[in-house]
Amino acid sequence: MTIEIDLTNDKALVTGSGAGIGREIAIWLARAGATVVVNDLIPERAESVTEEIIKEGGQAFAIPANCRDDVAVDELVKHSFEIMGGLSIAVNNIGMLPPNRSLKPFVKYRGDDWRDIIDQNLTLSALCGRAEADIMSKNGGGAIIFVSSGETTRPSPYNSAYAASKAAINHLVTSMAVELGPAGIRVLGVAPGTTLTETVAAAFTEERMEQLVESTPLRKMVDHDELARLIVFLASELARCITGQFIIADAGAFLSRTRPGNLEGLRINDT
Numbered sequence: 001m002t003i004e005i006d007l008t009n010d011k012a013l014v015t016g017s018g019a020g021i022g023r024e025i026a027i028w029l030a031r032a033g034a035t036v037v038v039n040d041l042i043p044e045r046a047e048s049v050t051e052e053i054i055k056e057g058g059q060a061f062a063i064p065a066n067c068r069d070d071v072a073v074d075e076l077v078k079h080s081f082e083i084m085g086g087l088s089i090a091v092n093n094i095g096m097l098p099p100n101r102s103l104k105p106f107v108k109y110r111g112d113d114w115r116d117i118i119d120q121n122l123t124l125s126a127l128c129g130r131a132e133a134d135i136m137s138k139n140g141g142g143a144i145i146f147v148s149s150g151e152t153t154r155p156s157p158y159n160s161a162y163a164a165s166k167a168a169i170n171h172l173v174t175s176m177a178v179e180l181g182p183a184g185i186r187v188l189g190v191a192p193g194t195t196l197t198e199t200v201a202a203a204f205t206e207e208r209m210e211q212l213v214e215s216t217p218l219r220k221m222v223d224h225d226e227l228a229r230l231i232v233f234l235a236s237e238l239a240r241c242i243t244g245q246f247i248i249a250d251a252g253a254f255l256s257r258t259r260p261g262n263l264e265g266l267r268i269n270d271t
């Protein structure tokens, strides 16, 4: 006997899926049979991932939108529902990574820096979750999955705003789960460890990456497809009794007492 994950009746929206982890999530949901809306701020990215999925034999639509704008989010979710004929899986993947702009000594934060990161991570995700929950609650329920971060379980220096914004998402998962469970909506989070996306590769030195690998019990960084397959499982019927949790997917980094101590490999903005 084999156990199969079959999402052929599912309709999925993945935010920020034109690159990185989101791209892989959209591709793997489509491989499991779901129809997928590929959203990204950059239209060419959304279109290119959609073409990839269609070339593989999957079903996908590109809907570019800026998920920081609540009106655009409402339109994205409504349009996704209409174009796919439903919405049963939503993955809220967008987040500002620390190496991007936010890696900063705590004492150097100004109000604008701090608010920018909270808006891009917590507020954006909450607005997406609100629009998705509204439509799902009127149409048979579904699964809403947020991409959090391993930073919430093993904090590192110079990363306070990012870590706080992602920890708030972990709590949002629990609040939404208790409120929306009766409407048939499961709410989950995935907390990835360092994953080698282009953004991460550009921001970390080789030495820093080696230190990260050495600091995990499994001696590895997390691969995009490992996260994507976890999300396929969580979205599926196999996980139908799970809600209100965030799953740490970090090669065991959270168990390790030794964070890479040498900060030389990090690029820090201390202006």
Ligand SMILES: NC(=O)c1ccc[n+]([C@@H]2O[C@H](COP(=O)([O-])OP(=O)(O)OC[C@H]3O[C@@H](n4cnc5c(N)ncnc54)[C@H](O)[C@@H]3O)[C@@H](O)[C@H]2O)c1
Residues within 6 Å of the ligand: 015, 016, 017, 018, 019, 020, 021, 022, 039, 040, 041, 042, 045, 065, 066, 067, 068, 093, 094, 095, 096, 097, 147, 148, 149, 150, 151, 191, 192, 193, 194, 195, 196, 197, 198, 199, 200
């Ligand atoms: N890469 C890692 O090591 C890592 C570790 C832990 C958690 N995460 C989390 O995983 C998620 C994805 O990270 P990634 O590394 O794949 O990021 P990425 O920067 O590689 O890709 C993010 C995508 O989202 C799009 N995007 C950004 N803002 C948007 C907006 N306002 N509206 C629509 N699209 C927008 C970007 O254009 C880009 O294509 C983030 O939430 C991040 O915090 C990443």
